[in-house]
Amino acid sequence: MKFSVLLLYCFFLLKVNGVQVPLEVALMLRVSHIPGCIGLLDYFDLGNTIVLILERPETSQDLFDFISEKGALPESMAAKMFREVCETIHAVHKNGVTHRDIKDENLVVDLRTLQLKLIDFGSGDFLRDSLYTEFDGTRVYSPPEWVRLRRYHAKPAAVWSLGVLLYDMVVGDIPFESDYQIMSATPDFTRAKRKLSNEVKDLITRCLEYKASDRITLEEALSHPWLNPVVKDSLACALAATSTATPTIPVPTRRCCDSVHDASASSSEASSAASSCSRDSYATSMNLLSPAVYTHMCSRPSVVTANSLEDKEFI
16 A cells, blocks of 8 residues: 655644644544545654655656646546536535645546546645635735735635646636736637637636636536536637637746745634645555554634725725
8 A cells, every 4th residue: 555654844833633743634534534635644643743654656747747747637537527626625625624725736546547636735725715824835826806905715716726726727728827818817819729618717817806806616617618518518609709810928837836825914822833844755565553543623712803904895
């Protein structure tokens, strides 16, 4: 059985069922039962280091490398994968967690089944309805409201990241590389080497709406015709009639997207945890003892008071 070992060097811990654990572990305990999330098999406290034992498919590759090698994915394959990711994120939210770093590098592809697993909750937090004022994810996947106002709501921000991911799947590269391009909120579909359907372009465009309140919700995305072939044809003619040419924006090149660590005037328990943990990992192949079974985890009260907004309609 293959598994991965992740080392967390932490100085800030949360108490979960009487045990001190890093925020990342607390989040994974809530979601590791979800089929689309990487499973936390066990963890050990070695003092200043927490060792995580994570499941790993026998033959796997992260989605970034998968797309880099194969190029843009056929729409049928992309639709299957994207639906899986959307269902996983929906389940993660239902369990009170927000990932906050959805991207191709954080999705592992099982090369035998093409099923995806979401990994790396190191930028995550407990889900809340109030605004977040800290972000430790990947800049080119972040929404305009973060770039401009340094604040965002978790669910619309996740939908934006999913729109970037879907564009990456069907075009072969991310749509935006600079803050200017993010603020334009205008994906350039002319970069695609194969013809894209109007339905997939519609879904991407609705995920990448400039105003968070105008974006499609995750539930609406899962009901979109592109992800539901039975109703797909009913919208095809309408989309074809309203389709217009998309303005060209500067073309980024495919590259690894480094996480950008932005300072925030308001810090929270989650941002402290993220900033105080360094990460290292390696993969190995051994037989494991039966993994420990984790049950209920108490939630942490988490409230951020946002400053008065100059641009409330923006969010």
